[in-house]
Each structure stands twice: as structure tokens, then as C-alpha cells.
Amino acid sequence: MNTTPAIRLTGLRKTFGALTAVDGVDLTIRPGEVVALLGPNGAGKSTTIDLALGLARPTSGDAELFGAPPIAAIREGRVGAMLQGGALLPSLTVAESVALVASAHRHPLTVAEALERARCTEIARQRVSKLSGGQLQRARFAVAVVSDPDLLFLDEPTAAMDVEARRTFWQSMREFTDAGRTVVFATHYLDEADEYADRIVMMARGRIVADGTPAEVKAVVSGRRIRATSDSPATPSARAALLELPGVRSAERHGDRITLVSDDSDATLRALLTAHPDLHDIELTAHTMDEAFLALTEQRDTEGALS
CATH class of the missing domain: 3.40.50.300 (P-loop containing nucleotide triphosphate hydrolases)
Incomplete structure (x- = not known):
């Protein structure tokens, strides 16, 4: 060969x-x-x-x-x-x-x-x-x-x-x-x-x-994204409760759609479904190439600016 x-x-x-x-x-x-x-x-x-x-x-x-x-x-x-x-x-x-x-x-x-x-x-x-x-x-x-x-x-x-x-x-x-x-x-x-x-x-x-x-x-962008639809009202305390779930790194809500980024998606999903049984249309996805691209190139730009 x-x-x-x-x-x-x-x-x-x-x-x-x-x-x-x-x-x-x-x-x-x-x-x-x-x-x-x-x-x-x-x-x-x-x-x-x-x-x-x-x-x-x-x-x-x-x-x-x-x-x-x-x-x-x-x-x-x-x-x-x-x-x-x-x-x-x-x-x-x-x-x-x-x-x-x-x-x-x-x-x-x-x-x-x-x-x-x-x-x-x-x-x-x-x-x-x-x-x-x-x-x-x-x-x-x-x-x-x-x-x-x-x-x-x-x-x-x-x-x-x-x-x-x-x-x-x-x-x-x-x-x-x-x-x-x-x-x-x-x-x-x-x-x-x-x-x-x-x-x-x-x-x-x-x-x-x-x-x-x-x-x-x-894989350089750690964690996975969890999306779900909630029928509960959006309140500051509800968002705070989502951030306290195991593994959750960030939580956002736009209308009735909740988006979580988790470093332990299995633990997050178990706790999420227990605390919020009203959730439906749940999706679990890995990070995209776009996100890896931004993370890697922005990191290099920051390093360059600091050097």
C-alpha cells in the first residue's frame, strides 16, 4: 500500500x-x-x-x-x-x-x-x-x-x-x-x-x-440542546427553576418554546419531565457545525486580540 x-x-x-x-x-x-x-x-x-x-x-x-x-x-x-x-x-x-x-x-x-x-x-x-x-x-x-x-x-x-x-x-x-x-x-x-x-x-x-x-x-462544543413546548406561563421564577435542573447550562424561552443547553442531557430530561409533566413536542439534538465553527473561530480571534 x-x-x-x-x-x-x-x-x-x-x-x-x-x-x-x-x-x-x-x-x-x-x-x-x-x-x-x-x-x-x-x-x-x-x-x-x-x-x-x-x-x-x-x-x-x-x-x-x-x-x-x-x-x-x-x-x-x-x-x-x-x-x-x-x-x-x-x-x-x-x-x-x-x-x-x-x-x-x-x-x-x-x-x-x-x-x-x-x-x-x-x-x-x-x-x-x-x-x-x-x-x-x-x-x-x-x-x-x-x-x-x-x-x-x-x-x-x-x-x-x-x-x-x-x-x-x-x-x-x-x-x-x-x-x-x-x-x-x-x-x-x-x-x-x-x-x-x-x-x-x-x-x-x-x-x-x-x-x-x-x-x-x-464535539468541542460541549452539551446537547433540549427543546420543548410548555403550556405554563413564562415567569422569572419558572426560568430560574429550569436553570436549577441538573446539567443545565443555559435556559431560554420564546413564546411557548423552551430551549435548554445541558451538559448531562439524560439527567436533565428525567428531572424536567418530573417537574414539568405538561411539556410536549420534546426534541434532543447535538450541537451543529455552525456552533462548533463559531466557538472555535471566536476563541482564536479572542486569543489573537489578547496576545
Whole structure:
């Protein structure tokens, strides 16, 4: 079995004058992993991708793809990329754009297969200048996969896509990853990261602040949320009584809906149902990726402000 990492970033750092965009990133991604790169605007995601692809030179540190400098893997056609700044010639059709890129590779897919993978067959004859935002993203994806790469970088791949187009895109992406390919994608849609990534790497202020499975990342926000409907009147004393229940960390009420955050949901539920038998429509949920994202990135912002 080949144990050479698909991506290895070591001590990667990139500065632009007084601005540090990437600050000492160490990251190893194994072949076959689907990794989501998350972080607020300015966290360093796009710069990290540029450094990994050799499109920018690091101030310090090293980037390797399949154990070699990025340019070597790119020349072999092992790497595809769909970047925010990537542009297609507006006068060409989608099929012509894919064919142009295919001609630069040794063992590309056929144009028809690349178009099919990207769900672009029906827009193959349309000129790039006439494409909608979502169609343009699909065309760029076809260009990225025509080399039949082992590793694919995607920077905000579903930007400008509607809900149905996003679903279609990820269906085509599943076909790509089911063949054992490595994918790294940066996104602002946290639900995409939660659903499609094997692993989440979260960045803030140019550093990695979390690295693990979606479940592991969400687990950094302790406790669970309990929601219920109450027929009893809302009073200050009633809220105080909820806060005294075992495990309860916070309690809110909006209209007839009560929301509790508990560090011991089993104990809270037992005590809650005993003290408030009128409750109904009870829901118990784990914390979301959004909450983990806010907790981790806000913590890093606070640390940065204090340092």
C-alpha cells in the first residue's frame, strides 16, 4: 500500500508585508481522504491552497504533493484545481474549454466523459460568456477533472449555485471520490462540510484551530440542546427553576418554546419531565457545525486580540 501522503505541508508560512496570511501550518492528508477546509474570511484558506499548488511561494516552510514539489505532480496530471480566480475564455464553448485543457495533459479523460462527470453535457455548446453563475461553476469543474487527477482542490466550488445545483454537484463529486481520489475543498457552506467531508480542518488567523472528523469537531462544543413546548406561563421564577435542573447550562424561552443547553442531557430530561409533566413536542439534538465553527473561530480571534 502506498503510504506517501497526497499532501504534506510543513511549517508553512506566508506573509504580505505586515500581514501574516498563513502562520505555521502543518498538515498531512492521506490518499483517498475528502477534507473540508473551513474558516472565516481572511482565515488563510485560499492562500493555503495556493501554496499547496505552488501558485505562491511560501515565506517559510514546505509544500509537497505525493512526496514531491507541487509542480512535479501537476505536470504529471495528478492534480486538478477549481479556484476562485480561475477564468475560462469567454469566446469558447464549454466543450472547447474542456478540450483545450485536455490537450495539455498526457492521459486525459475524453471531453465527453469530463462533461458528463461535471453534469455539463446539456451546456456543452454554450459559450462561456453566456453561462449563469452556477453553470460557470460546473464548467470549471469539468475543466478541473478532465486530466483525471488523483488529487482535486476546490475553492468555494458551489458558490453561485442554487440548492438543486449544489445537490447535483455533490452527486457528481461522490462519483469522483468513490474511486478513491483525494479531495480538498474550501467552503462557506458548513452543511456541505458536515455531510460530505471525512475530515474537517478549521482555520482562523492563518492557523489550524481544529482537525478531525465532523463528529469530533462538533464535539468541542460541549452539551446537547433540549427543546420543548410548555403550556405554563413564562415567569422569572419558572426560568430560574429550569436553570436549577441538573446539567443545565443555559435556559431560554420564546413564546411557548423552551430551549435548554445541558451538559448531562439524560439527567436533565428525567428531572424536567418530573417537574414539568405538561411539556410536549420534546426534541434532543447535538450541537451543529455552525456552533462548533463559531466557538472555535471566536476563541482564536479572542486569543489573537489578547496576545
